[in-house]
Amino acid sequence: MVPSTLIHDRYRLLELIGRGGMGEVWRAHDESLGRRVAVKCLKPLAQRGDAAFLRVVRERFRREARVAASLQHKGVTVVHDFGDDEGLLYLVMELLEGRNLSQLLEESKRQPLPVSEVLDVAEQVSAALAYTHAQGVVHRDLKPANVMRTADGTVKICDFGIARLAHDIGFTAKLTGTGIAMGTPHYMSPEQIAGTAVDHRSDLYSFGCVLYELATGAPPFTGGDAWSVLVGHRDVPPEPPRSHRPELPAPLEEVVSWLLSKAPEERPDDAADLSARLAAARACLPARSAGPAAYAGSMGPADSAGRAISAGSPAFVGQAAGELAGWGGAAAREALLAWEDPAVRGGRRPGDVGADDARDGEAATEGPAPGPVTGPAEAAPLWMPGWARGMGGGLPAHGLLARRTPPWVGAEPSGLSGQWAGGGPAWPPTADEAPAAVAVSGGGPRALSAAPRARSTEPRALSAEPRTPGASSCAAPADPPPVPAHPPHAAHPPGAAHLSGAAHLPGAALLPGGAHPPGAAHPSHAAHPPAGARPSGGAHLPGPIHPPNSGDPSCGAHLPGPIHPPNAALPPDGAHPPAAAHPSHAAHPSAGARPSGSAHLPGPVHAPNSGDPSCRAHLPGAAHPSGAVHSPDGAQPPGAVPPSNTALPPGGAQPPGGAHLPAGARPALLAVLASRHSAGESLGRLGCWGEAYEAHAAVAAERYELLGACHPDTLTSRLAAGHALGRLGRWEEAWELCHGVALDRARIFGDEHPHTLSARDESAGCLRRLGRAAEAVELSRDLVAARTRVSGPAAPATLRALSGLGAGLGCLGRWEEALDMHRHVSSLRHRVLGPADPETLASRNEEAHCLERLGRGEEAARVYRALALRS
Numbered sequence: 001m002v003p004s005t006l007i008h009d010r011y012r013l014l015e016l017i018g019r020g021g022m023g024e025v026w027r028a029h030d031e032s033l034g035r036r037v038a039v040k041c042l043k044p045l046a047q048r049g050d051a052a053f054l055r056v057v058r059e060r061f062r063r064e065a066r067v068a069a070s071l072q073h074k075g076v077t078v079v080h081d082f083g084d085d086e087g088l089l090y091l092v093m094e095l096l097e098g099r100n101l102s103q104l105l106e107e108s109k110r111q112p113l114p115v116s117e118v119l120d121v122a123e124q125v126s127a128a129l130a131y132t133h134a135q136g137v138v139h140r141d142l143k144p145a146n147v148m149r150t151a152d153g154t155v156k157i158c159d160f161g162i163a164r165l166a167h168d169i170g171f172t173a174k175l176t177g178t179g180i181a182m183g184t185p186h187y188m189s190p191e192q193i194a195g196t197a198v199d200h201r202s203d204l205y206s207f208g209c210v211l212y213e214l215a216t217g218a219p220p221f222t223g224g225d226a227w228s229v230l231v232g233h234r235d236v237p238p239e240p241p242r243s244h245r246p247e248l249p250a251p252l253e254e255v256v257s258w259l260l261s262k263a264p265e266e267r268p269d270d271a272a273d274l275s276a277r278l279a280a281a282r283a284c285l286p287a288r289s290a291g292p293a294a295y296a297g298s299m300g301p302a303d304s305a306g307r308a309i310s311a312g313s314p315a316f317v318g319q320a321a322g323e324l325a326g327w328g329g330a331a332a333r334e335a336l337l338a339w340e341d342p343a344v345r346g347g348r349r350p351g352d353v354g355a356d357d358a359r360d361g362e363a364a365t366e367g368p369a370p371g372p373v374t375g376p377a378e379a380a381p382l383w384m385p386g387w388a389r390g391m392g393g394g395l396p397a398h399g400l401l402a403r404r405t406p407p408w409v410g411a412e413p414s415g416l417s418g419q420w421a422g423g424g425p426a427w428p429p430t431a432d433e434a435p436a437a438v439a440v441s442g443g444g445p446r447a448l449s450a451a452p453r454a455r456s457t458e459p460r461a462l463s464a465e466p467r468t469p470g471a472s473s474c475a476a477p478a479d480p481p482p483v484p485a486h487p488p489h490a491a492h493p494p495g496a497a498h499l500s501g502a503a504h505l506p507g508a509a510l511l512p513g514g515a516h517p518p519g520a521a522h523p524s525h526a527a528h529p530p531a532g533a534r535p536s537g538g539a540h541l542p543g544p545i546h547p548p549n550s551g552d553p554s555c556g557a558h559l560p561g562p563i564h565p566p567n568a569a570l571p572p573d574g575a576h577p578p579a580a581a582h583p584s585h586a587a588h589p590s591a592g593a594r595p596s597g598s599a600h601l602p603g604p605v606h607a608p609n610s611g612d613p614s615c616r617a618h619l620p621g622a623a624h625p626s627g628a629v630h631s632p633d634g635a636q637p638p639g640a641v642p643p644s645n646t647a648l649p650p651g652g653a654q655p656p657g658g659a660h661l662p663a664g665a666r667p668a669l670l671a672v673l674a675s676r677h678s679a680g681e682s683l684g685r686l687g688c689w690g691e692a693y694e695a696h697a698a699v700a701a702e703r704y705e706l707l708g709a710c711h712p713d714t715l716t717s718r719l720a721a722g723h724a725l726g727r728l729g730r731w732e733e734a735w736e737l738c739h740g741v742a743l744d745r746a747r748i749f750g751d752e753h754p755h756t757l758s759a760r761d762e763s764a765g766c767l768r769r770l771g772r773a774a775e776a777v778e779l780s781r782d783l784v785a786a787r788t789r790v791s792g793p794a795a796p797a798t799l800r801a802l803s804g805l806g807a808g809l810g811c812l813g814r815w816e817e818a819l820d821m822h823r824h825v826s827s828l829r830h831r832v833l834g835p836a837d838p839e840t841l842a843s844r845n846e847e848a849h850c851l852e853r854l855g856r857g858e859e860a861a862r863v864y865r866a867l868a869l870r871s
């Protein structure tokens, strides 16, 4: 948009106030009523060219705007009007003259606010939330940028309803059924991160994060990268605010900690419940600051003479330090003054979880912070993760500075002020792109070539055990997988190779305590994929990949080494000559000795439940780790597990790695990996596919090392890495990974196990994307048959397979057949899931698309119209 634009012949845009993920906010003039207003223009969506989808969005916008307009509370921004001006969705609000809390923090150089102001904001926001929650309205994206403080000190929450709209359309939660909200990572509740049900208590958690930031200067979790923030919310108890600022009144700390309870049921049930404690906190204030903060202008705290002062100014520090003297004495006063010290400000900030210097460096290379550079230039990059800048969390929202576009809007050309251009994945994914609870696409062998995260970068305070197994889609098993810790290298007879973990030599019993029989292969070989071994990876399953006591049928006690691929050039009994034990002389088959990735047929490799004897019998690392490729020249080809962690040191010394951890460390490390996996999932849901990929690849590599290539968890991670790569558009690699995992799972679980089928689903999707439609159709037909046998003809998974088949037929130009398929699916979904279910709507949409392609425009339009009404 440009200044002077007249919207709906009524609202003249005057000046851009700011820009967020959803659109731009303008100071405007209502020419009809002759008053100043704020107009939020949503970013245009039309370029997506999906008429039905746009209708759905418009309808949702209207619905949410109506809800927002119905809210009447002095703590909620008034919505006067909304509309659709030739495709431009806009919202007219009262014009708030003031600053949002993010701006206030930036302007105060991220100094914490004086306590009286924190309390003032707490009281006003809790009153507003108590009201809106009583109306049944959940904000879902509460953050400092969405809370305005006006010149007279009134605090108002913005964006009710609009945040929900963003949630609905931005990340297709409704369309895929994943239930994930588009939230701001620094303020996201654990349940938003987990993608589970979100209610008003999620707002209370976000509110706790906001208060934490106001009180300490930083949100509770601000790690050096995305996963550490997400893992922090999910698993790490926040550091008590008073550990950062001892002078905070204890009741205020209690309120913040209560709000930040991980489990919703442990939070207050009602924001009104906070009032007593907030009053108690206010009672702790010295008399002169016990009342509501005085405001002079809109810039922040006022000095004793009522002049506006900058929070970073000496006057501000003096004032706040004066408060401290009342509660915490000289030490507290010093603590606050220390914030002024550049050395303190440049170091770790409250809530940092695991941001090591290397990561900080990485973050710093991502470009200049989009926020106003009001603080010391060196401070922000050191503790604010680069990815978060692009996501708007806790960052200035006043939009006059560059801001990275969220991935979901990146694909659309801007129709506003030209600031939103950028590439991004196609959006939203269709239902068949998201067959599992978390959408799956593909990934590539290179998924595993990323070096694993240095352990030093892991959250320092991660709990040793998974907090709520099963709560996330890939929680660690309550008990670690049955992989005994490897005894110290010294325990092995000289020259003897070692069996890794619980792997068994054919005919050889595993010695108690994981002792290794002489002659067993060295575990490091598991990490040295032989020639021709192929990678796997891909689909992202919504839960632990293996049942709780995952008796891996083919790998026995979780072979820590590679899986033997079919047709591998191995001795029939699977035993390997001693020479093969060391990677440097391993008897890697030549590249031609086994089928390369593309030579594998995408169907079953072994009979169902065959208990793949090769998998059980082969020594770990012997010849064929399924998860890796070893090129003849020894270079790690795409998909190989990073060699850095796996190289066998000269002289046969044990390589560093999980297999050599002290036994007690293993469960903790596995739990950390599970958390990191979940964080990767959350990143994916947030559209950060590059980072999701890195997280999954790193976890895959570490699981490979700890658990072996054919452990179900390793495969899950590899599949997830593949999925992320697919979302990055690297379909060839995605297919390699998905296909490989499908093969491995077929061996481990059997051909018709749901996990196997999920991976094959993904393979089919990749094939379609690669234009290998005939193969995709063939695979989809097999899948439909298998899903029907396993789950029944109307099971959601079967319907997704059918939908994939329809999509493949469409790719082949067989639109009539595709239409039949989609109609069949939508009628079943209609019956099973209901007419308004997103999956039902998605298949109706496919139907309409087929009709269009068949030149049956009127019928297509009818379906689109029905869809728009339905939504």
Ligand SMILES: Nc1ncnc2c1ncn2[C@@H]1O[C@H](COP(=O)(O)OP(=O)(O)OP(=O)(O)O)[C@@H](O)[C@H]1O
Residues within 6 Å of the ligand: 017, 018, 019, 020, 021, 022, 023, 024, 025, 038, 077, 093, 094, 095, 096, 097, 099, 100, 141, 145, 146, 148, 158, 159, 392, 396, 397, 398, 399
């Ligand atoms: N009614 C209003 N009056 C004045 N300024 C407003 C009003 N509503 C929002 N703003 C300001 O406009 C700017 C942009 O707001 P917007 O809601 O688009 O972005 P955001 O909340 O920072 O990000 P996102 O939309 O991604 O959550 C912010 O600085 C916000 O404080």
